[in-house]
Amino acid sequence: MPLLEVRDLHVSFETRDGTVRAVDGVSLAVDRGRTLGVVGESGSGKSVTALTVMGLTRLPNATISGEVLLDGVDLLGLTGDDLRRVRGKRVAMIFQDPLSSLHPLYTIGWQIVEAIQAHERVSEKAARARALEGLREVGIPNAPDRLSSYPHELSGGMRQRVMIAMALVLDPEILIADEPTTALDVTVQAQILDLVRELQAEHGTAVVLITHDLGVIAETADEVAVMYAGRVAELGPLTGVIDGAEHPYTWGLLQSLPSAESSRSEPLHPIEGSPPSLISVPSGCPFHPRCPYAMEVCPREVPGLLPTTPGHAVACHLPVSTRRAIGSEVRSQEAWA
């Protein structure tokens, strides 16, 4: 049994403009110590999926159905203290913008101590010692001084390290990282990803890494879920999805990546069109209006997420042989493989 399993998750929000179908039947799983990379454009439902796991999308205008199983217990059914005991303690989360995600008016030490004391009855002093240890573990220089620093006094990379320290200080089983490097400098991005990987190896934490950057996924993930318009388009092990991509949307993502070998004059290949509105998702396969290989069946029927090789599933109407033929052709054109 996987540690965390999301089964047929649906999340929609009633708004003045209509119903936003943010997540529309998503199933995912992550095992202990593994990294699941969730990739997709903004509005693909990847963040909403993660927030729903944490119970953070329970707004008055939200409708949520499906299952989020942590060790077999459905988190969607938890409320009050039961939910509180999971948040931060068993499943921790870090966010895109560490500056806005940390409280501006409290010191870093205070915020980490609070996280510890929310779950464990320890003295202020003991909690502070652990906060300090946590800051050291994520490689923050002058950690004792930093305990009494305010978030605005740190650099972006240091702030995200603080967020990671705060998330991991209780040794959670799962760390959900929602675009953890998007707001950071490129040089800092790699450091943060390395840090997450290092700590994961040390603590055996499962990581759900949400990003729009396939390059980040390629470096970090064990399994990959490609999301589009609130659905999973392709799901499988890293090598299967990157080297043997079978969904036209995944091809598009791969082709839009610049590669080290491609010359600078060579243009990038963006995916034509823009992500669909989640209020009026296209009928059938939501990707069909942008898909260069769309067939007559695509606007009519929603493709199921069906296995193609063991562990690798694709939601596409194209026949498997055609997908593989196009896939290898696309791969040979591009230098990313």
Next chain:
Amino acid sequence: MGAIGSVLSSSMLLYIVRRILWGAFLLVVVSALTFLIFTVFPSADPAALRAGRQATPELIAQIRHNLGLDKPLYVQYWLFAKGIVLHFDLGYSYQNSVSVRSQIFTRLPVTLSLTAGAFVIWMIVAIPIGVISAIRRRSLLDRATMGAALVAISAPVYFLGLVALFLFSNDIGVIHLLPGAGSYTPLSESPWRWFTSLLMPWCVLAAAFAAFYARMVRGNLIDTMGEDYIRTARAKGLSERRVVGRHGLRAALTPVVTMAGLDIGILLGGAILTETVFNIPGIGRYAYDSIINSDLPAIEGTVLFGAFFIIAANIFVDILYAFLDPRVRY
């Protein structure tokens, strides 16, 4: 380095000194403007008022000379300014020759009582209502309190005050419940009578402020609860009570506290309407009387005091802000 040490840096002290100098300059401007407005648009001739009904022109001229009103304007202002700067002397009332300074200082505790009590009431009312309305947004309670707040903000003090007197005062009231207008008793004389005599003025003065602050607390808290750090607080596994109380309110109340500082400053200069309606012998009532009597020294004195409190409150609030928000540095 301690929190106070880091906040009270040398640049901060420099900033405070600069603000105080600027404030002194503002007081000069305010006094000059008041002087100018009074002399250019006089409401009445102070000498004629002082002389009474059957005054002879000679008597009026004599009074004018005694009050120094026959001197050129700039000389009058110069003497006035010199008195303040050298002796902290605000002059003597044209009306009854009583020292304006002593008048203001005897009336200050009265205005202070009125302001402090009203402040306590409006905060005690506004914060819970604002918080509950923000958390139960769009609920019946939210709509009802915010509707009532709008009414309270729109109702003028002289209207609310008269309604309160007609309903509850023990002379003209429907229910003889509380002492009516003109019943103010100093705290030192009788704490109980002080309290009962001020209860109605407190509530009337606090009504609009309570309404305004409730709306402000609500708005700020709604904004704050949408911040990313609230999401982080929830993700940490904190109880909703703590998320709202320690994370939401801490940020939402910071601007409220500074606003309150400014409002207290304004009120200390005299709650003119409330003090007039309830005939409370505070600075506001004094200002009102001095305007009616064309009593320039008293007008100057009350205006300067009002301006002083506003300027002082502004400086105080700026310093306070550096303590409340670590991002603010001067």
